Amino acid sequence: MASSAADSASVRQAWNDPTAEPYIRIEGVTKSFGDFVAVDDVSLNIFKSELFCLLGGSGCGKTTLLRMLAGFEEPSSGRIFIDGLDMCGIPPYQRPVNMMFQSYALFPHMSVEQNVGFGLKMEHRSRSEIAGRVGQMLELVRLEGFGKRKPHQLSGGQRQRVALARALIKQPKLLLLDEPLAALDKKLREHTQFELVNLQEQLGISFVVVTHDQEEAMTLSSRIGVMDHGRIVQVGTPKEIYEFPGNRFVAEFIGSVNLFEGQAAAEQDEDGHLCFACPELERPVHVARGAGPAPQGRIWVAIRPEKMQLSLAPPPAAANWTQGRVKEIAYLGDLSVFLVALQSGKTIRVTRPNVMRHDDQGITWEQQVYLHWHDSSPVLVSE
């Protein structure tokens, strides 16, 4: 789940710099189709050389937002600026933007060379220049020697690279990628993820990627915008999104999480902890301050499965632990997943890395276990 060097590269911190000029400015954009509002009042700043992911389930409006950036849809209201230029009314063929389609949309009647060179041919470049640049692009995506083939003679991964080369040849200011890896199998997908990141760093072009796959979003992006029902719910680095989800939807959508509804009346103890009473847990939950501001209204305590520890003996603390019975154990190789039923009837999910080859604690089915967690682990989320 490590984000790709998000902390080191200074260019990737542009969103923290108040003086930095955003490269793409989306201002209050709404798109409705009849009664259906696909994109609802979205405002977003994307910076130069950023790899921004729009993440959300199907029908959340992420693709519509991407299509508005490409110019295939006009916003019902709001404005989009790319590099300071208002994109309103500018047709796709005049935008400094290229797109890689989910289906790749390679022209079936053209060879790989003709596909890749299509954008330059439209600019009426000379034949020799086109040939040279096509050669460079094919080298970049490591498809030398495939130029004469037709798209149907290529594998899925090769088609994906042709589509990428075709979208990159015009050196766009912004590259849009619609589910770029969805059609590839798992191994190839993981490999291509890192290739994409390398390519983006090499070229310095801003990428906006639409995906429904949270792992893909976390691997690729400098920042993620989580979308739900046409709205941007949270924008942040992969780490921020995972560790400090802004609300219940984000917490549940990214990774898995155990949620406990808590009493809104929160008070502090002498160590500065926020104390919560959750009906589903017998003991109070102490949350270290700084784990987000105390939200108002209905709130939940969210704890990630890997941030809970399992033990057979009761922990010597007054708070932040509970007990239950092991219902299911799933051995996944690198880690094991335990489903533990609490006395309140709630089932919670705990993961434990399989550090040792032989588990000396030997937790098995129907065993009484204790679960405890650090006071920095829980996060408070609202509706």
Added chain:
Amino acid sequence: MKPAGRPEEMPRATAEQAAGERFGRALRTTLGALARRPPIRWLRTQLARRGLNGRTAVIAVPYLWLLLFFLVPFAIVLKISFSEAQIAMPPYQPLLQWAGERLADIRLNVNPGNLLYLVEDSLYLRAFANSLQVAAISTLAALMIGYPLAYAIARAEPRWRGILLMMVILPFWTSFLLRVYAWIGILKNNGLLNNLLLWLGVIDQPIVMLQTDFATYLGIVYCYLPFMVMPLYAILEKMDLTLLEAAEDLGCRPLRAFASITLPLSMPGVIAGCMLVFIPAVGEYVIPALLGPADSLMIGKVLWTEFFNNRDWPVASAVAIALLLLLVVPIMYFQRVQERENEGQT
């Protein structure tokens, strides 16, 4: 996972389905048992050994049809084209004749003169050339009208497409002859069109339209337009529109995108439509006879004259054979080209 609980009452549809399945299973079992009976099994093995099974039987039906109603008649016409005309019943000499009493006295009456005659008399060559020209111009006109029509229907809203297609096919519901006759009423000197133009004041005396080449072209284009629209619509409708978006995204204006993406991808439909119009138009007899000039030289008309006026069946057959060769050779070439094109695509 626990197995899902069996519902107490089966819904009606499910019960019917289950009954259907039971019946199907029983039928299969009975047929299977029957097929395993020794005599039937023996027959099946014997047939299979000679390459005859269910699949070949299904394929054999259309082949048998073509053999009986296409190849055999063709062979008869071919035979007649090599014989000589005579005033008799039938009006040609048999190809094989017994000249004497003995079995060996077979006389072979092969007469290649009919086919040579077609080349010698310039009438036939001119008729062929004229027919090809009329068919080619009509096909081009039908393509010019049919392509935008098919394109518009294919890009219309899905709920409108069916209705629009229906409107293209609708004229087929009246007789072909009736529709051609209707054009006489429209085109004649005191017909609908001339009266309208006179009334509008566009012209001050009627234009002669009937019995001109124009009327022939009009009739052919009108009658064969649906054959052009159908294959074009089929291919345009299933085209992937993201290809056009991709082209536009790469800096291609819509008109250019049409020329470099839509048109090349619709070529199989263009070829199919053109062949469906061109082939029948070459041999067209009714439309030029009713709408065209009296002296129009169309091969279909020549064929008619040879058969019914001159009663020269051998020459008429030779004309028919020549017409067939003239059409079959280019079609085979086109199909080869198309096959090669298709290999280039998915």
